[in-house]
Amino acid sequence: EPEVTQTPSHQVTQMGQEVILRCVPISNHLYFYWYRQILGQKVEFLVSFYNNEISEKSEIFDDQFSVERPDGSNFTLKIRSTKLEDSAMYFCASSGQGLGEQYFGPGTRLTVT
Amino acid sequence: GESVGLHLPTLSVQEGDNSIINCAYSNSASDYFIWYKQESGKGPQFIIDIRSNMDKRQGQRVTVLLNKTVKHLSLQIAATQPGDSAVYFCAERTWAGGGADGLTFGKGTHLIIQP
Structure with missing residues (x-):
């Protein structure tokens, strides 16, 4: 069964450093998403991406965040200057339709020290 | 305030019993709802x-x-099994006119199955 994959599984970085979280969505999907989940809390939407541009973003997704689909398979989330409060699990998701099931990856645990 | 929320943070049921997990939402414009299951250390998994x-x-x-x-x-699970133990989230989508709309998740209910 096809699945969303994410790398790395765990990223530790120092405050102020840039990080890039990588995702490989399901191959025939067209819609891509990033979410985050601070430990013990609910999953929060960050951004959605369709047709090579951002479709929707939340207030969490400020100028420190960016997304890119550099080739036909990868979807990345970049945080330019990490803050302690960016520590969370970051989930990538993809779907084949704009309205439909979003398939989530296993997540990348980001720890900012 | 919360757009989507759950009434109970923890629900404990006996194996084999039915369980009901509830969710309230406040955005009447939401047009699509999903239940996800999340096991420890994993990403949300679609249920229905x-x-x-x-x-x-x-x-x-x-x-x-x-x-x-x-x-x-609400999510009803019949004849619960040990593998049903997880945190259950409801999520809603409000059509914003874009190509891909994010989901708003509730806080989650931890379902515990007792033997």
């Missing part, structure tokens, strides 16, 4: 979805009920 033009949908051992009048969503 329902569109706003329906009030009930059944899957394998699971049923989702949608009451738009009171903006309430």
